[in-house]
Amino acid sequence: MTQSSSDRPLQTALLQRSPAWQAAAERARRLAGGRRTDDVSDATAMIEDYRLLAHDLARARRLMPGSRAREYLEAAYAQAHATVHRTATHPGYALWGFFRDQIPRAVSELKLHILWVTLLFVLTVLAGHWLVSTYPDLIGLFASPALIATVERGEFWTTSLLNVVPSSILSLQILTNNIVVSLFAFCAGFLFGLGTLYIIGLNGLMLGAVFAFTAQHGLDDDLFRFIVAHGCVELSVMCLSAAAGAAVGEALIRPDTPRRGAAFQRAAARGGKLLAACVVLLIGCGFIEGYISPDPDFPLWTRLTVGIGYWVFMIALLRGWMFGRSRGVAPVET
Numbered sequence: 402m403t404q405s406s407s408d409r410p411l412q413t414a415l416l417q418r419s420p421a422w423q424a425a426a427e428r429a430r431r432l433a434g435g436r437r438t439d440d441v442s443d444a445t446a447m448i449e450d451y452r453l454l455a456h457d458l459a460r461a462r463r464l465m466p467g468s469r470a471r472e473y474l475e476a477a478y479a480q481a482h483a484t485v486h487r488t489a490t491h492p493g494y495a496l497w498g499f500f501r502d503q504i505p506r507a508v509s510e511l512k513l514h515i516l517w518v519t520l521l522f523v524l525t526v527l528a529g530h531w532l533v534s535t536y537p538d539l540i541g542l543f544a545s546p547a548l549i550a551t552v553e554r555g556e557f558w559t560t561s562l563l564n565v566v567p568s569s570i571l572s573l574q575i576l577t578n579n580i581v582v583s584l585f586a587f588c589a590g591f592l593f594g595l596g597t598l599y600i601i602g603l604n605g606l607m608l609g610a611v612f613a614f615t616a617q618h619g620l621d622d623d624l625f626r627f628i629v630a631h632g633c634v635e636l637s638v639m640c641l642s643a644a645a646g647a648a649v650g651e652a653l654i655r656p657d658t659p660r661r662g663a664a665f666q667r668a669a670a671r672g673g674k675l676l677a678a679c680v681v682l683l684i685g686c687g688f689i690e691g692y693i694s695p696d697p698d699f700p701l702w703t704r705l706t707v708g709i710g711y712w713v714f715m716i717a718l719l720r721g722w723m724f725g726r727s728r729g730v731a732p733v734e735t
Contacts (some may be wrong), residue, residue, distance in 0.1 A: 412464050412465055418457060422453075422457065425451075425454055426473075426480065428443070429480045430480065430481075432484050442530040445486060447484060448485065451478075451485050460480050491640055496506060499674070499677075500718070500724045502676070502721065504551050504675065507672070507675045512546075514644040514648045515644040517705065518597065518640050518647060519644075520606075521602065522605045525602045525604075525609065526612075528609060529607065529612075529613070530613040531609075532610060533609070534613045538609070538652045538733060540614045543607045543610035544610070544611060550615075553618065555619070555620070557623040557627070559694075573691075575687045576684060579683045583642040583676065586600045586601075586642040587646040589647060589678050590643060590647040590650045591649050591653070592646070594646075594650035595650070596650070596733060597643045597644075603640075604639065611624065611648070627694050629704050629705060630690075630694050630703075630704040631693070631708070632708065633708045633711065633716050634682055634685070634712050635683070635690070639674055641678075646672060649665065651668070652664040653665055678718060678719060681718070685711060
């Protein structure tokens with residue numbers, strides 16, 4: 402395409418503005434990549450640069466469509482556009498939105514996995530209770546010899562726990578162990594969901610078996626008193642972590658995208674958000690299990706209040722109600 406002679410003065414005048422283009426491109430590069438400026442004049446200049454590049458690019462496309470000047474302006478304008486329209490980052494707002502929107506959305510997308518994992522856990526608890534109630538010798542498959550000997554003497558194994566380990570140390574040990582278990586339950590689901598069956602099934606059988614065994618020796622009330630304050634949330638967190646892992650395993654078996662790797666990444670990212678909420682909840686569980694559960698001075702009504710209250714707190718956290726989300730409002734895509 403040839404240009405008329407009348408366009409040549411316009412081309413020359415346009416090319417004379419190249420120093421302004423270079424300054425605009427340099428400013429855009431400096432402010433790109435998440436870097437911010439405290440200079441208002443610098444930010445204002447970036448807006449003016451954006452307008453300049455947009456105007457000159459339109460003229461270059463008409464006057465010099467196949468020139469290097471047009472290509473340079475295309476690149477400079479694209480970088481300026483990305484810099485000007487970059488989303489503002491506020492760590493506090495980002496964290497607030499994470500708990501208000503992203504975690505509730507992850508819970509909503511995983512609700513079927515959470516339902517069947519919870520059902521599996523309940524069924525295995527009942528199965529473990531029935532097995533040991535019917536065949537008492539099977540307790541050796543689920544409990545250590547020391548625990549069995551202590552219960553057979555009519556003693557509960559946590560009675561003198563605080564006399565041996567301070568509450569602060571015990572709480573930290575429990576928190577660390579609970580986080581490791583939750584991470585393992587999540588990662589085990591990557592084995593096409595088979596790991597989830599193992600973790601949930603084993604823990605359910607153990608809980609039911611120990612309850613049946615302590616009931617045979619009149620200590621089931623003591624066991625209930627011990628676990629009710631922290632167990633409501635701790636066992637729920639285990640099921641949540643396992644459900645998130647199972648969803649990753651399902652993504653490997655039957656991906657919802659053309660590429661299996663993309664399906665795996667999406668499921669892992671979604672499960673990771675739920676796992677972050679689980680870690681927050683486990684901090685409270687560690688505190689309760691270290692300071693309240695083994696202390697005989699706390700009556701049953703206090704333990705029930707703490708256990709049920711913290712479970713309601715968990716529901717409010719996972720649904721986003723604590724961060725301004727109204728009930729019945731669908732999570733917003735971000």
